Amino acid sequence: MHLFYQPDVQTVPYLTDDESRHAVKTLRLGVGDTIAVTDGHGNRFSAVITKADARQCAFRITGQQSTPPRPFSIRLCVAPTKNLDRIEWFVEKAVEVGIERISFFFGQHSERRVLKLERLEKIAVAAMKQSLQSWLPQIDEAVSFDNLLKTIGEGERFIAHLPERSADTDEPPAHLLRAATSGGEYAVLIGPEGDFSERELQAATTAGFRMVTLGANRLRTETAALVACQILTILNT
The missing domain is CATH 3.40.1280.10 (SPOUT methyltransferase, trefoil knot domain)
Incomplete structure (x- = not known):
């Protein structure tokens, strides 16, 4: 599953400009494809693309998994x-x-x-x-x-x-x-x-x-x- 970065993933249901271009233009992902999105703070979300737009690729969250900080x-x-x-x-x-x-x-x-x-x-x-x-x-x-x-x-x-x-x-x-x-x-x-x-x-x-x-x-x-x-x-x- 492709991993993308969106720091405001829980309030902004679409990828950033750079990530949107990468998803749609480079990886050629489309509506219905599943992706993973992280906020960079230990949270990773499973999502489904709902709008394959190279300027603003929208998604719907379907699941969440959190990774705790390292013990050092x-x-x-x-x-x-x-x-x-x-x-x-x-x-x-x-x-x-x-x-x-x-x-x-x-x-x-x-x-x-x-x-x-x-x-x-x-x-x-x-x-x-x-x-x-x-x-x-x-x-x-x-x-x-x-x-x-x-x-x-x-x-x-x-x-x-x-x-x-x-x-x-x-x-x-x-x-x-x-x-x-x-x-x-x-x-x-x-x-x-x-x-x-x-x-x-x-x-x-x-x-x-x-x-x-x-x-x-x-x-x-x-x-x-x-x-x-x-x-x-x-x-x-």
């Missing part, structure tokens, strides 16, 4: 990359793997200083539908690093960073897989291409973030973010 939650806080394609790739894959919230921030070493969310939100919707999920992650506008820290309170807080070892006796930070506990509410900071500044590392530590690694290899920003998402998902599987 992942919030990744990422500095957007200079190449926007790479951050788009991350959003798509993170949604497919499963994530509750994506927050963007501009750090001291960030090369990109402008980020528009409209396309990223469309990518997230498409990834949610492709992976047959009923929860659409929250995507936050990009803010400064300092302002981001103010929005993160409870839960397990981590900052992914692999510092240079100054002596043979220096112990590297713990791996995220060993530092996190299952069933948690996680927030993970992933730095820009130029990494976090020393001031930002200190500010995060002061705010209660624990430094962790994602392995011995140096990872690109979008790769590190996806790896963190997958690690926490595996921990809770």
